[in-house]
Amino acid sequence: MSRMFASVFAIFWKDVLSEIRTKEIVTAVLVFALLVLVIFNFAFDAASGTTARIAPGILWVAFTFAGILGLNRVFAVEKENSSLAGLRLCPVDRMVIFWGKLAGSFTFMLVIAAVITPIFLVLFNLPLFLPRLALIIVLATLGFTSVGTLFSALAMNIRARDIMLPILFLPLVVPVIIGAVETTTCVLAGGPWSDMLTWLEIMIAFDIIYLVVATLMFEFVIEE
Amino acid sequence: MNETGAGSGAWAIEVEGLGKSFGNHRALTGICLKVGRGEHVTVFGPNGAGKTTLIKVLSTLMKPSAGTVRLDGSDINKAPTEVRRKIGLVAHQTFLYDDLTVYENLKFYGKMYDVPNLEEQIHDVVRWVRLEARLHDRVGTLSRGMQQRISIARAVIHNPSIVLLDEPEVGLDPHAIVMVREVLDSLSAGERTVVMTTHNLEQGIEMSDRVVILDKGRIVYQEHKDRIDIATFRETYDRYTESTK
Numbered sequence: 001m002s003r004m005f006a007s008v009f010a011i012f013w014k015d016v017l018s019e020i021r022t023k024e025i026v027t028a029v030l031v032f033a034l035l036v037l038v039i040f041n042f043a044f045d046a047a048s049g050t051t052a053r054i055a056p057g058i059l060w061v062a063f064t065f066a067g068i069l070g071l072n073r074v075f076a077v078e079k080e081n082s083s084l085a086g087l088r089l090c091p092v093d094r095m096v097i098f099w100g101k102l103a104g105s106f107t108f109m110l111v112i113a114a115v116i117t118p119i120f121l122v123l124f125n126l127p128l129f130l131p132r133l134a135l136i137i138v139l140a141t142l143g144f145t146s147v148g149t150l151f152s153a154l155a156m157n158i159r160a161r162d163i164m165l166p167i168l169f170l171p172l173v174v175p176v177i178i179g180a181v182e183t184t185t186c187v188l189a190g191g192p193w194s195d196m197l198t199w200l201e202i203m204i205a206f207d208i209i210y211l212v213v214a215t216l217m218f219e220f221v222i223e224e
Numbered sequence: 225m226n227e228t229g230a231g232s233g234a235w236a237i238e239v240e241g242l243g244k245s246f247g248n249h250r251a252l253t254g255i256c257l258k259v260g261r262g263e264h265v266t267v268f269g270p271n272g273a274g275k276t277t278l279i280k281v282l283s284t285l286m287k288p289s290a291g292t293v294r295l296d297g298s299d300i301n302k303a304p305t306e307v308r309r310k311i312g313l314v315a316h317q318t319f320l321y322d323d324l325t326v327y328e329n330l331k332f333y334g335k336m337y338d339v340p341n342l343e344e345q346i347h348d349v350v351r352w353v354r355l356e357a358r359l360h361d362r363v364g365t366l367s368r369g370m371q372q373r374i375s376i377a378r379a380v381i382h383n384p385s386i387v388l389l390d391e392p393e394v395g396l397d398p399h400a401i402v403m404v405r406e407v408l409d410s411l412s413a414g415e416r417t418v419v420m421t422t423h424n425l426e427q428g429i430e431m432s433d434r435v436v437i438l439d440k441g442r443i444v445y446q447e448h449k450d451r452i453d454i455a456t457f458r459e460t461y462d463r464y465t466e467s468t469k
Contacts, residue, residue: 003338010335014321014328021323021362077321085285086319086378090336091308224286 007092011100016107018077025070025108033066033116041123055124056184060177062116064144067109068166071148074105075156084156088222098149098218105145105152113137132187132196136180139203143176146210153221176210179203236261236296236386236417237282243290244277244441251277252441255291259434261385264418266428269438270465275421276315278438279390282419283313295386309337312379312387316394318371319378322364326355326374329363330381337382349377353407369400376407387411389420393427405431425461429454439465 019025040058044050078084087097117137121128151169155161179199186196235258242255252274259265269275280286281293284304292299298306313319320329327346334342350356353373355366363371372392379387392408393401408431411418422428429435429449435457437445444464452460 006338007336010332014324014332017328018321018323077323080322081320082315082317083319083321085313085315085317086333087336088285089283089308089311089313089319090333091305091338092336093305224280 004093004096007090007096008100008103011087011097012103012107015077015101015104019104019108025073026111028073029066029070029108029112030115032069033062033112034119036062036065037116037120037123051124051126052188053185055120055126055188056181058124059117059120059184060140060181062120063113063140064170064173064177066112066116067144067148068169070108070112071105071145071152071169072155072162072165074101074149074152079156084222094219094222095215097222098153098215101153102145102149102214105149106141109141109145110138113141126188130187132193133184136183136187136200136203139200139207140176140180143203143207143210144173146207146214147172150214150217150221153218172210175206176203179206234261235259235294236263237419238294239282239291240293241291242278242281242288242293244274244281244286245289250441252281252288255441255443257436257443257446259417259419261417262415263434264420264432265434265436266432267419267421267436267438268423268425268428268461269421272440273438273465274441275438276390277441279313279315279388279419279421283311283388284308285313309382310385312382312384313390314372314376314379314387314392315390316392318363318375320363320371320375323362325360325362326350326366327359329374330378333378334381339382345381345383349381350374352410353377354403367400369396369403372396372400372404373407376404376411380411385415386417386419389418389422391421391423393422393424425457426454429457437461437464 037058044054075084078087117133118128121130148169151165155165155168158164179202182199183196183203237257237259239255239257242252243250244252255278267275267278277286281288282295284300284307287301294300295307296310298310300307324332330346330349331342334346339345347356350359353376355370355373358366358370363374366374376392389408393404396404405427420428420431429452432449434446434448435452436443445460
């Protein structure tokens with residue numbers, strides 16, 4: 001078991017090192033997400049009473065579309081020099097490769113969320129200290145990146161992958177995104193835990209389903 | 225034979241009735257090949273003969289459509305992870321990460337193979353390919369020839385008993401070919417079993433104990449090096465691969 005975790009960490013750390021050097025994923029996704037937030041901030045008057053109703057949708061639209069940009073790059077690094085073949089040659093279960101790549105994309109997306117969320121809260125005149133929002137972001141990111149990592153591997157060898165990834169991926173993550181929007185609405189309105197419990201349970205259930213199914217499917221996705 | 229498909233045999237590689245199809249196209253048909261431990265076999269063949277497919281199947285990157293393949297007694301279908309521990313693959317792609325240094329690349333693969341005394345092993349293999357001075361340089365800054373030497377170091381970081389080489393000199397300039405050839409010569413000097421595909425007839429024969437010609441997915445010729453007249457081998461090769469031209 002410790003050997004499995006060591007291999008997962010080796011893949012994760014390799015991706016982190018690569019990202020620190022190139023800043024390909026974080027920079028592009030961050031700039032895109034910030035642009036979306038700024039455009040929406042101009043489009044809707046932050047001072048009006050509708051902010052609390054529309055702000056959750058804006059946050060998750062920015063996060064989802066920016067995230068797709070990042071997911072497109074998750075396996076791009078494995079395409080250069082056919083490094084995926086090098087990974088497939090390693091004496092580890094295919095599941096290890098998936099979990100290593102997932103750990104990387106999950107971390108990158110959390111870093112992006114950690115930067116854009118405070119900016120979003122400031123732009124829309126919302127309270128800055130919202131610990132429940134952090135939980136929602138972690139749950140949504142986990143579901144988002146579980147399916148996203150699988151589909152990124154699937155789209156790697158598709159010629160029009162930039163177009164195909166969102167088309168294949170978005171319908172599947174809709175339950176998690178809806179859950180994130182509903183729970184964020186509750187948090188921004190200052191509602192109690194009980195109001196968001198059902199949506200949190202739905203998000204947790206989908207996270208588990210996505211994780212298990214994506215782990216099982218990954219082997220078939222990367223085989224030649 | 226145990227439940228993982230491992231058997232004890234004198235052969236490092238045993239291929240029986242191997243077939244590989246892509247839809248209606250048969251890339252490999254009825255391949256039978258046995259390679260002894262420490263033996264060096266070179267596979268020749270025109271483009272599209274099935275050389276790369278054969279290497280991909282032997283290295284577990286591709287599943288065979290028919291037949292059985294055993295490496296050091298382990299069946300590639302029943303115990304692929306076990307097989308992967310025993311093999312190293314060098315192809316024309318390096319499988320390296322351009323943004324990581326030579327050291328980081330080798331450390332990454334060493335960890336994936338759970339190599340004991342990894343630091344020592346990294347320094348040993350880098351010294352062997354004569355690139356100690358570039359250990360902390362990013363792979364993307366190295367020449368193609370240097371990258372290929374690092375790729376060879378990557379392939380043997382876990383000290384595999386079988387090394388598969390798929391046209392390792394493709395895309396290299398003459399100077400880089402000489403450097404890579406020196407490394408490959410020392411690779412086959414030990415106990416390792418080596419299977420190499422190449423278009424370079426002279427070098428292939430020079431480095432091998434036995435040569436095989438593959439044409440249209442079938443083995444059409446195989447002979448021990450001692451029984452081959454290097455001067456006339458070009459004619460032999462042309463005769464056996466005539467149908468492809």
